Amino acid sequence: MYYDCRRYGTFQTDGSTMIRIRRKKFFWVIAQLQTLIQLVRVIAVALICVSANTATALEPMDNTIRVFLNDHCFRCHNSKIQKGKFRLDNLSTDFSTPQVAQKWGEVVFRINAGEMPPPKEPQPTAVELGTTAETITKKIREGAAIRMTKHGLLEHYRLSRQEYAHTIYDLLGVVFDIEAPGAFNEDPLWHGFDRIGALLATAPSHIDRYFKAADAVVNLAFPDHELPLKTVRKSPNKGKRQLLQLGENWGAFDLATSGHYRIRIRVSGLPAFSGRLPRLSLWHSQHKKSFAGMELSTSEDKPETIEFEGLFPAGHYQIRNHARTQKHPNGAYKIFRNEEVDVAQLVSSLKGGFLSSKTKIVDEEGRPVVPLLLVDWVEVEGPLAIEDNRSKRKGVIPENKDDPKQIHVCLKHFAQRAWRRPVLNSEIEPFIELIIAEQKAGETFRSAYKSALSSILVARSFINIEEGSPDEQHQQVNDFQLASRLSFLLWSSMPDEKLFATARNGRLHTAEGLISELDRMINDPKIHRFLDSFPRQWLQLHRVGMFQPDPNLYPEYDPWLEESMVMETTAYFVEMFKNNLPLREIIDSNWTMLNSRLAIHYGLSIPSQAKLVRVQLPPKSQRGGILTQASILSLTSDGTRHRPVHRGAWFSEAIFARSPLPPPPNVAPLEPVEKDQPKTTIRAQLEAHATTSTCVSCHAKIDPLGLAFENYDAIGQWREKENVEGGVGEDPIVNASGTLSDGKTFAGPSEFKKLIAEDDRRLAQAFMEQLATYALRRIMTVDDIEHLHSIVAAQKANGYRLQNLIRGLVMSELFKRRGS
Known part of the structure; x- marks a missing residue:
């Protein structure tokens, strides 16, 4: 249950706006009273369950297992020594407790993985290991039924802000900008995932933002005056074209409201002599990121008209030659020319420097030194009234405002879609009362009805995904909850009408009904939300660019390269999904997704197509699979150097789903090599750094997973020697060999990938x-x-x-x- 903690009596004035807000929130609270009553019942039943189950502890371990633990485990996991921060000698055997069962599950995992006892300790027989693992597993299974009864009757999982935006769009066809200042806070992450229910708490400040968002959404969906369709064109001065070198931009247009727009641009894109293509991006000045873009390769005398159509948030947009120039960190741009040129003037004639002797537009042969854009005009059409979006709003507002039955039907239908479940008539009554009260206070019916719609959008059943029942314990979700579980997995949004219909007729819990809907949803265009969201969260791609590479060490790094890195990895996942490829190709393959920017970065041939495409890799490319993609290699770096321990920890966490323990406190960081000391690799420093047995034990599992990629620097480029800042002598040759925890050895990244892919x-x-x-x-x-x-x-x-x-x-x- 959510509450607004503000005291309504503290408002200094009682103007009509304040009265309306207070009335609206009052009726919203009334609408939740039934839920509060249900919650009290949930707590009461839960307390009974906990009381009953607490008295039911499972029988202690038999003596054989206690002897095994005493002989092989307690010496390193006792009151004085807790290797791996794990104490075992006093671990409860009450397997009805989830936390206890989880810890014993960790014991079984370590035994089955061959990690415990450690190789240097006395080893039990295979029979003893098997008996111990089987006995503990049996105890865990015996306690499962009791643990399940400890769940609450009704559970809530708050929507992430991205899911909120998608749900609003699919419900009402409205584009709500979740990244606008003051809209929503960023969601907390757990190992990259932004949808973990335990972390998505709802504070009073969230409710205030939900109220504001709901009002904005309803006003966008049902404006008092329809927004007119406009077509606006902007051009340089007559007889001119806008010349954009790398990193330069042209203030192109402003969007007053978020919505669906069609944007056309007449432009020439001239590749550099190196083959690198220009990337035209629509850059949002407030969000500081690109919302659309395209690589171009055209002649200056034959410009093409490109078109973007889609959902765009309100704000100022620039047309940008998307890259960073010279040595400006964090996306800063130095403007060289950014001016208009005569239409009749050929770029090849712009020889020599301009505004600076160090800046050239073309070389002596008239070829562009860097990729160039020549823009003739930009045209914006919108907001477009898409019929599909209009249909989402059909029937939400009653045609006859004086018909109470029709008002009730319309509100109930909207609430059922918004709350994603059947709705009782009694749940609608508070909203009917709100409409009546608003009208008595002088509001028009339309205004009062919109207040009711806004209130439905701040109800707990909209903000959260609900699972369970307020009345009785259920071990499975019902059809409507299963529909939401499926749609939020594949579409990051609410079910559509077909999925609702399958839930209503009870077919979703049948194998035929579920697989039919699964097939349909996978083939729906909205599947792109999963194909983008899941790999970003699973692989923690939000960390790419978190520590911007030092421009003095990596002057070639730029925003378009950074964006391309992430695009390669997400597009790779899409290719895997669409072709239903074996999972091992995530780790090792002979192909990747490439554009001209990545090809130059990797030292590979530039693709013939001006877009991200699948390419076959040459035998000695040192690429293939996600582990050698620049996004993965860079997200574990600190902006100046690669960090093998961080690479290993990421690998263990993302690929093996095993989170390594955090380092002990007060661990001294690796210091740069002193000026008078011989140059040495980070690997050599790490080996000297791990001095205690605890350090050695932990690093032996993590480090090989990162050291396998010593041939790649902080931005994922191949190297044979490590560039060491400071020190004397030559840069040392890298060593990417290692030994895995199971004893298997590898000589470098290629052998490492094959070993991992085999399992x-x-x-x-x-x-x-x-x-x-x-x-x-x-x-x-x-x-x-x-x-x-x-x-x-x-x-x-x-x-x-x-x-x-x-x-x-x-x-x-x-x-x-x-x-x-």
């Missing part, structure tokens, strides 16, 4: 854990492992293909089951 079952199990975390909006527990492994095992014969794994999760019992 595709482990890859699939880890991937399934990440996918389920995203889909179910919670951290996986020991109670989920058996389900996850079962889903993966069913895909072994097909080679663990990506789309098959996703389908396997959706069709599983785990996907229908409530959270553990």
Whole structure:
């Protein structure tokens, strides 16, 4: 239940606006009273369950297991020594407690992985290991039913802000700018995921923003006056063209409101003599990012008209030759020319410097030194009244304002779509009362009705995904909750009418009904939301560019390269999905997605097409798979140097789904090499750094996963020697060899990738854990492992293909089951 903590009596004035706000919030609270009553019932039942289950602890471990633990575990995990920050000698055997079961699950995992006991300790027999793991696993399973009863009757998972925006658009056809100043705070992340229910708390400040957002959304959907369709064109002065060198921009247009627009640009894009293509971007000045763009390759005497159509937030837009020039960090741009040139004047005639002897537009042969844009005009049409968006609003406002029955029907239908479930008549009555009260206070029916719509959009059932029942304990979600679970997985949004219909007729819980909807939704254009959102969250791509590379060390790094890095990885995932490729190709393949900017960065041939395309890699390219993509290699760097430990920790977390322990406090960082000391690699410094047994033990698992990529610098470029700042002598040759925790060795990144890809079952199990975390909006527990492994095992014969794994999760019992 949410409350507005402000005291309404503290308003200094009682103007009509304040009275309306107070009345509206008052009726909103009234509308939630039933939910409050239900919540009290939930708490009462939960207390009864907890009381009953607390008294039911499972029997202690048998003596054989206690002897095994005493002989092989307690010496390193006791009251004085807790290696890995794990104490075992006093761990409870009450397996009805989720936290206890989770810790014993960790013990089983370490035994099965061959990590415990460590190789240097006395080793038990295979029979002893197997018996111990099986006995503990049996105890965990026995406690599962009791642990399930400890769930609340009704659980809520707040929508992430991106999901809120998508849901608003699919509900009303309205573009709400979640990144606008004062709109919504950024959502907290858990290992890259922004949809974990336990983290998405709702504070009073959130409710204030939801109220403002709801009012803005309703006013956009149902304006008092329809926004006229406009077509506005901007051009340079007569007989002129706008010349844009790398990093330069032209203030092109302003959008007063967010919405659907069509933008046309007449432009020539001239590649540099190196083959690099210019990237035209529509840059939003307030958000400081590109909302659309295209690589171009045209002649200056034959410009082309390009078109972008889609959803654009309000604000000022620039046409930008998207790159950074010279050595300006953090996206700063130095303007060289940024002026108009005569239409009749050829670029090849602009030889020599301009405004600076160091700046050239073309070389002596008349070829552009850097990619150039020549803009003739830009034309903006909109906001466009798309019929599909209009249909979403049809029937929301009643045609007859004097017909109470029609008003009730319209409100109820809207609430059912917004709340994504059946709605009782009693739940609508407070909103009817709000409309009546608003009208008595002097508001028009339209204004009062819009207030009711806004109130529905701040109800808990809209802001949250609800699972369970307020009346009784359910182990599975119902059809409507399953519909939401499916739509928020694949579309990051609410179900559409077809999915609602399947839920209403009860077919969604049948295998035929669910697979039919799954097939349809995968083929819907909205699937692009999953294909972009999931890899960004799973692989933590938000970290790319978090620490901007030092321009003195990496002068070639620019915003378009940074954007291309992320695009390569997300496009790679899309290609894997659409072609249903084996998961092992995530790690090792002979292809990637490439544009001209990435090709130059990697030292590969530039693709013939002026866009991101799939290319076959040459045998010695040192690329293939996501691990050697610049996005992954750079997100673990600090802007000046690569960080092998961070690379290893990321690999363990993202690829193996195993989060390494944080370093102990007061660990001294690696210092730069002193001026009078011999140059040495970071690897050599790390080996000297790990001095205690605890350090060595932990780093032995993490470091090889990062050291395998020593041949790649902080921005993912290949190298044979490590560029060491400071010190004396030559830069040292890198060493990318290593030994994995299972004893397997590798000589470099290629061998490492092959070793990892060979164990595709482990890859699939880890991937399934990440996918389920995203889909179910919670951290996986020991109670989920058996389900996850079962889903993966069913895909072994097909080679663990990506789309098959996703389908396997959706069709599983785990996907229908409530959270553990």
